[in-house]
Amino acid sequence: MNELPQQVDVVIIGAGAAGLMCAAVAGQRGRSVLVLDHANKVGKKILMSGGGRCNFTNLYTAPDNYYSENPHFCKSALARYTQWDFIALVEKHGIPYHEKTLGQLFCDNKSKDIVDLLLAECRTAKAQVRTRCSIGSVQGRQGGYVVESSLGAVQCESLVIATGGLSIPTMGATGFGYDIARQYGLRITPTRAALVPFTQHKRQLERQRELPGTAIAVSASCGAGSFHEQMLFTHRGLSGPAVLQVSSLWREGETVSFDLAPDRNLADWLGGLRQDKPEAHLHTVLAGLWSKKLAAHFLAERGIESRPLKRFSAAELAEVGEKLQTWQLVPAGTEGYRTAEVTLGGVDTDAISSRTMECKSQPGLYFIGEVLDVTGWLGGYNFQWAWSSAHAAGEVV
Ligand SMILES: Cc1cc2nc3c(=O)[nH]c(=O)nc-3n(C[C@H](O)[C@H](O)[C@H](O)COP(=O)(O)OP(=O)(O)OC[C@H]3O[C@@H](n4cnc5c(N)ncnc54)[C@H](O)[C@@H]3O)c2cc1C
Incomplete structure (x- = not known):
């Protein structure tokens, strides 16, 4: 039995930082959005981040704080959804926070505040989120995509890959995003454990x-x-x-x-x-x-x-x-991916529009967050990349 809607405007694979943010932004534009994740709960890395207090952004975020084969790629998204935009969202939800050091902003209480913020935004946007959903295959069809999963098949106009990198496999990390990129002929820049x-x-x-x-x-x-x-x-x-x-x-x-x-x-x-x-x-x-x-x-x-x-x-x-x-x-x-905070390298940004995160050769297919070859320093920069890239895609999917 198909437990999923047969058709939505947007399917997002990965209910982490980037996937949930993108769902909220797209849903608030009136798009019907379905987020699928194989894990038993959403935002696991957010929950374990920052020693349980989530270092959700950095006051001094700038393109220089990121590594990528193309260091210019991150500029557009970071400029259009900045640390100040995310801080405003945190304040809108009444989440108390503080600067710990070097511009690093942490929740006063717990990381769950950030997951709750994202889920509240998704609810307002009427975006549906399904966990424990294994993805079988992704195929292009009729100008869109069909995603086959353990909960059934769903057709969409836009497909967003937000499955993150390889770090901490026990938290649900997989190379799925890279496999999809390869399926469509995209290059993966060499990956390695970083912030490790x-x-x-x-x-x-x-x-x-x-x-x-x-x-x-x-x-x-x-x-x-x-x-x-x-x-x-x-x-x-x-x-x-x-x-x-x-x-x-x-x-x-x-x-x-x-x-x-x-x-x-x-x-x-x-x-x-x-x-x-x-x-x-x-x-x-x-x-x-x-x-x-x-x-x-x-x-x-x-x-x-x-x-x-x-x-x-x-x-x-x-x-x-x-x-x-x-x-x-x-x-x-x-210590390798077992304890690394992030994965260096990923989907080659040459193949992706820096304004929209859409794959240039594959209309309707988007990559956001850590799956891309954009890796931040320690200190809240990686979440800011997740928010900024997700927002860029959320505005157009
Ligand atoms: C221990 C730790 C602490 C960290 N602390 C911080 C911090 O304080 N500040 C900071 O900026 N960054 C921190 N990071 C980095 C940050 O967590 C990531 O950069 C960020 O979560 C990336 O967001 P994302 O949405 O791209 O990927 P993720 O948050 O990793 O989300 C990917 C989602 O995709 C799902 N998924 C993966 N494969 C599949 C599949 N095959 N099918 C279906 N679903 C799939 C996963 O279950 C997951 O929910 C930390 C990372 C770790 C590991």
Whole structure:
């Protein structure tokens, strides 16, 4: 028995951030909309995002905060539905929020507030949402599309693919969007796990065994990118915002550089302390800067023996400062899609209109959100891309 309407104007596959937003916008234009998702509930990634408080946008969102083979692609959609538009929507729904750091806006209460907002907007728009619906096939027919699913078949004029990327398969992530793109001859730019913790080799982990759970402010660099944020030692390697950010730039075998005291020049600082506090031990002043554990670790790793500062010559102390300032590391790998926040790469944007998200060679077929080759930094940028790209499509489907 067909549990779905036989025909609607718009079918959206994927009831995540982008799919629900697009449904609300299209429905509010008077289009009949059906959203289908194979998961048991909608917006699972929204629910788990931002440590349960959903970092739903960033005050400073700009095209520079995104990676893509075509860095210009995101400009139009981001300019036409901005962070201010989404903040206005959050305020319209009376959701309390705050800026945590670096323009990152989080819900005061819980991520569910954002899912509830999207579902309320969908209800107003009379958009139907069906979960636990497996998609069988998608075929073009009579200038539109037929979607075969476990709940039956439905015909539509416009088909929107909003199935996200490959990160966190246990949350329902699949490569479905890429398969549909390939079905219509579109290219997929190489995909990889991004915003993901680094793993380290066993021997290094053994040397760091006292450190899991310890955080330190660093500047992490790889290639041309540099991020001044916290780094966290874990049982498998390294995480924290600085590491997640730089992971998006890292490729196997490359070196990541950490400035372990990004706010000061350690050689100069130690030189000054040698004058002011000559009796102080090196490990004590470094424990004040980092922590006792970290100071002991970094000294041991570099084979530096601690003694009172006055027992170092000025030149020796400058050399110690230089040695302690940076840490060069070749990570063993990353934790992969299992824990990655996003997928780098995706449907090649050359094939997509940046104004409408419609496939240029396939009228009526749209791709929105993370399935596209547009990947944001950590900090609310990925949700803003979901809102902006969904809005662009929602206005025309
Ligand atoms: C742990 C975690 C925390 C994050 N925190 C933040 C944050 O705080 N701020 C931020 O900006 N970004 C964050 N992100 C990234 C953000 O969640 C994504 O970029 C965003 O959800 C992408 O939206 P989307 O709608 O394109 O895809 P998704 O939200 O992934 O939605 C895709 C939907 O498609 C469905 N689907 C997939 N395959 C199929 C199929 N074959 N058939 C039917 N349905 C299918 C899925 O079930 C899902 O509901 C986080 C991600 C993770 C994993």
